Every structure is written in C-alpha cells, then in structure tokens.
Amino acid sequence: MLFSSIPFLYYFLPVVIAVYFLVPRKLRNVILLLASLFFYFYGEPKYVVLLVFSSLMDFTASRVIGRYKGRGAAKAALAFSVTMNLLILMFFKYSDFIIANINSLLGSSIPALGIPLPLGISFYTFQTMSYTIDVYRGEAEVQKNPADFMAYVSMFPQLVAGPVVRYQTIANQIKGRTHSLEGFASGAGRFVIGLGKKVLIANALGELNKLALTAKDPSVLMYWLAIIAFMLQIYFDFSGYSDMAIGLGKIFGFTFLENFNYPYISKSITEFWRRWHISMGTWFREYVYISLGGNRVSKLKWVRNIAIVWFCTGLWHGSSWNFVIWGLYFGVLLVIEKLFLYEWLQKLPAVLSRFYCLFIVMISFVIFHIETAQGIFDFIKGLFSFSSLPLATTESLYYLDSYKVVLIAAVIGSTPLLKNLVVKAREHTGLSAAVKSVYPVFTAALLVIVTAYLVDSSFNPFLYFRF
C-alpha cells in the first residue's frame, strides 16, 4: 500500500487512527503491530511471513545475546543474526545479480531465479541488524516483549522506504510515549507536506524526466532537462516519503530522526552526505565504517574502509554495477575531499563550492539513473555536446515551457528559503497568528489537491520501494 494512494489515505489511515486512539494505551502497540502487518500484507501477502520470521529471529538472537552477555554464546548469536540477515538480503535482492556475474565470468548459463524483491527488505533487515549489534555492544536494552519488538520492526510509517530507524532511537517510545494534540497536528501537517512533495512535485518531475529521455530528437537542453528533473524528482520523492514517515510517526507519538536536510545547498560532497539520506549514512558509519576501524587506522586501511563502506552503500541501492560505481564514485570523492579538497572548498566563494557539489551530484545521478556504461557515457557526452547536437529543439523547448513552474517550485523547495520565511513570519509578532491560522487551511487544501491528483492517476509507485 502506498501512502500516496486512496486506499491508504481514506480507508487504512482513518480506521487505524480511530482504533488506535480508542483502545486502552497498553493495547496500542498491538494495534500498531496488527495495522503494520496488514499494511505489509496488502502490498506483499506472501512475504509477510519473511518479515515475521526475520523479526522473530532477531528477537531470539538478542535474547540470547542479553542472557549470555560477554560470553561466546552471545558472540555466536550475534554472528548468526548478522549472517542470516545478510543471507536473506543476498538471496532475495542479489541472487540474480550474482548469477549474472558468474555467468558472464565463467561463460556458464545458470538460470536467473527471478525472485520478486520483498518490499522494504533493505530497510527492515538493516533495522533488525542494528538492534542485535546495539544489544551486543550494550548500547540498547533487550526487548523482552516479542509484540513490542515486532511493532518496532514492522511499524508501517517507516517499513517500506525508511528512514532506517535504529532501535535505540525509539526504544523508550515503544515502552511508553505521550500523545498530544500538538504532536498530532504537527505530524498531520508534516505528512500532508510530504504527500504534496511526492504527488505534486516529484511525480511531475518524473513525467518530465521520462519525456526528456524518450524525446524524438536529442538536444543538449533535453539532456539537461532529463538530469535536472531526475535530481529534483529523487529528492522530492524520497524526502517527501521521509516527511510522511516522520509525520505519521508523530501522529502515533513517535519521534523519528530527520532523514534529509536540504542536501542541494551543500558546499562539498562531505556535507552533502551529512544532509542526504542521513539515516542510511549513519547506519553505514556506525555499523560498517566504525567496525572496520574508521579513521583510527593507517591511511591505506582508512582508504580501504571508505571503499568498503561506499561499495556497500552503492550495492544497497540496487543489484546492478551502476549502483556500485555510483557508491565508489562518492567514496573516491570523499577521500579526495578529506585529503585536501575540503579545505580548499571552504575557502572558495559559496556559490562556487555549491556549484561544484551540484555538478558532482548531478553526474552521480547520471550513473545512478542510467544502467549501462555506454548509456552513462553517451548521456554525459550529450550534456556537453554543444557543437554536435542542437542546443534545443521544438520538443525540448515545449517541455521546458510546460514544466517551468514545477521546476522553479522544485528548485526553491529544495532550499531552506520557504522554511526560513515561515520561521521568520512565526517569530514576527504581527504575522505569527496569521501563519498559525493559515497553516491548517493550507494543509487541508493541499490534501484535497493531492487527492485530486491521485484520483486522476491511480498508478503512483515510490522510487525507493525496490531498494
């Protein structure tokens, strides 16, 4: 079930909210668990078994770790949990990729398994792994109630597309949380804004990207339109989803950490990754980079650690070499920045360092978006083929004209400009009351407009669902 769908908005959500707030507090986690399992079952009826199995396995492993703390059995339980999670992920997500590579290396013809990827598997396996590791490290308490643990793993607001919520972030909230009108209002507002980002902006940019990529006649403008639309689409799609998840969390009394912080205003790649998909970056830093020794090792080992982290980051995004190259591309740039470039960038005028960062990120999204090496090369060449391609065609100018307002809105929306204006208006004594009273009306209107778009177009998948 998609958040941006009529069944979710007007059937699932009101029913869950009503039941959740009507039952006694002690039953609320059970309601949340049942709702989440139904939510997952609706999208993946068969794989709900895998989700339950994965949760119970890590629940059991963590109980063993807790019971035999500091002994070999705890280590064995941790190793079992991590290995099983990685095997599950490898089998369901990477088996065909591995088979294809074996076939091309050995000339064999092992048939692909063609297993459909379970929704959200990359997110929930990472969450459960983080839990057992944290329990082993003594950074998280052992959860003794299987229903509460499963409520954490399967919690529908963040189940299928993140953010990757570490157990320790919400351990106390699972035990007991406060629900307030203020929190509900703030969550509802955040949810609707995320919905608007996804449905009104990301989907329109997705259309533009598709139109540009399938244009009849290529032109330099078409290549630029395609990649700029994709850059903005992926940001609004994914950050919109994170907004919805955070907003829903707030409605039910949870506080998830922020996942995006205006990444396109970054002045370096180092800063970009502090602002983009923060929960995933944090996970890899905490559980891979630091486990490997982080930067407290020799320079060579440090480079190796970064290479491993970014190889995994790339592979996490998809079972294809272009994702691996995409990850390693960032790894190389981060090493370069850490060695010398970061300091230089700090001395440059902000406009230049931002331009540098946007350019690097833009090229990275060509690698991310186009699957073949030849396709990537041709696309990058197309961006700069000022002499061999027409600068613009009737078609490209038409699309630019048709989507110009969406593009302008997306560019402005990807900066903190609007947020800062609202904050300033709220602080202003004369405007504060007006902003407070307009905001509910604005989000209600936005919800109706989003519904209109959903009614007009029923198929509306999220980009990050298959990662």
Place this chain on the structure above:
Amino acid sequence: MKRKISFADLSHVTLFLGILFAVLVINIFKPADVISFSERRKLAQFPEISIPAVLSKESMDGFDNYSVDQIAFRERYRRLKAVFDTKVWFKSDNNAIFVVGDQVFKTEYPTNFNSARRLCDVLNYVYDTLPAGIEARCAFVPDKNYYLGETRHLVMDYKELSAFVYTCLRDGIEEIDLFDKLTLDCFYMTDSHWRQDRIGAVVDAIYESFGSAASFDSGIYTTEVFSPFYGVYYGQSALNVKPDDLLYLESSFTKNAAVSSIEQPGVELCVYAEDQLGGVDSYSLFMQGPQAIIRAENPQEPSGRELVIFRDSYASSLAPLLLPGYSAVTLVDLRYIRPDLLGAFIEFTDQDVLFLYSATLFNNSDSIKSPPQEEFISPFVARSVIG
C-alpha cells in the same frame, strides 16, 4: 500541569481528521457507479475476496482500482487536478489534452513511422488479395491538430507522415489528397472527429477520384441537431469547455437505406442509430458506431456500383453522404476483423475500394488486426530476408 490547547492545533487536527473520515464515510455509503461517461469506460467494481485472490494480490489491486474509480465527487477531483495543472503549474497540457479558444485538442506526437508502416503492410496485404483491375484509393485524414497552424504545442509533421504512407503503399493504390479539403471548422470542438455537415468537399474528392459523376448536394439534406454533444476530449480534458452540437444530415437516401451488420445477422439497422444519442459516445449515431463490417444498400441507385471502405471511425459519418453515388457502401473496420477472414463476408469483384484512415490511426496502429503471421510477410521483412 495540563497544557493549554492551541486553537491552531485543534483546527489543524479537526480539518485533517474531518477530511479523512468524511471521505471514508461518504465512500462507504455511496453506491458504486457502473460507467464514467466523461471517460467513456466502465468503472472498477468491488473486487472478489477469496483466499487465492488475496494471496495473488488480485483483491488488493482490484480494491486500489475500485477506490479510485468509485470515490465520491470523482469528476470534481479530476477537474480540480486539470485546473491545478493548467492554472497553477501552467502546464501546456493536462494528460496531453490542451485547449485553444473553444477547441480541445489531444497531443499526437511524435510521428511513429513504424506504426504507419505496419498499417500500410496490412493494407497492402488486403490490396494484394483483391481481384486484378479493382480501383483502390487511399485517403489520409489529417486530424484537427494539423489545422492549428503556428502553435507552441507539439504537432507531428502530417505532410511527412502522409508522404511516407503513400510511399509504403502499393503503386496501384492512388492517393486522395484531403489536406486542402478541410479546415479547423470542419471538426468538432470537443471531439476528434470531423463534422458531417462540413465534409462535402471530402465527398466530392472521393467521387472525383473514382471517376463518379455524383457530387455532394447539400440541398437534398435536412439537418438534424442533437445537443449537447460531449465529444471524446470533453471528458478527458476535465475542464469547463463548451459542448458541441452534433449535426447529422438526413435524406431519402439515408432514410431508405437497408443497413446490415455481420455482428447482428438478420437485424434491420438504420444509417443513424438515434438510440446512441446521449449514450457513452453519441458519435456512434453514425452507421451504428464501431462495427467489423456494416453495409448500407441504396435502393435508389440501380447502377450496381459499390464502394468498400476500409476505415476507422471517420468513415462512419462520411458513408451516409456517399450513398447517393453508390448502390451499396460497405464499411470494414480492421480493428475488429482480421483481413484474411474478409472473403467469408465480402465477395470482391469490381467494387471501388477506399482505404480511409486518420493520421491518428496511422500513428497508433496497434489496434489493427494482422493476418496470421505464417501467411503474412511484410514486403519490408521479405525484402530484408531476400537482401
């Protein structure tokens, strides 16, 4: 200490929950509609709920479609979306539909030469099965976008597509040029089709091409009017555009014609199916709408000269105007019958044969049925095999 309730938060939660629960309750009690007239399609109904259907996700997919199709105020939502797209985002079109003045258009772009070639291959197959010496013509109908003139909208190159079509067709199939026989006024404002009351020049061009002495005589017709006519683009645009009047020309030829369809054997039909007016598609008034093969016999023309039109829907409103020149006019729609099966229904002897297709169909020929592959070798394929 009890926190003070903020009016802003209270109104926010009330509005949010109010919308969610209002839509839920209205949808639960709203009876399901069967058809969307504006979109001209059946609406999804509540899905079957069974263990196999649930496990295969069929029930969930069905419910997704049902919930979107049956939502209360669906048409108002669609209109809101169209208005937002065009007036807030300032997009040049909404779902490829755009409005210029009172006319509604649908973007047909880019030119799909492969599709045009495919249709030409099928027409060549038909032509090759005709007896030698039969007179065959092809009329390429430019759609109304051609007559937009200078525009910022994307319009395919109709002249180029037309030239390509005539290059692909057999040499024996002669061209009837319709480009200068039509203007924008010849088309409905809210529909893709031409208006029957404004295609006299097309009728004359066809007569002339087949060497017929007949000509279009507006004096023999009385004009009937059906209003309002909501054309195919009216519903798709979801905008507040002015509907058309549907005009149709009655004459003794149309009233006395004996009409029969292979889909309704033994049933006497009319040239104008007035029972279709006000239905899902009022344009189906003309020659009973979509039919595989329909034949109109004209008892007032004893010459025995017959015309067979391989056609799309444009010919439905044209055929009644060709009756005065022929003893019978047969319409064949290859979207509903395979060309290799025609021999069972039509005996080709010396009829005039007209291939009349719109640019839109040449550009989107997937719906045209091909003969079975083993019998059908496209000349282009054959050439490449030989080469």
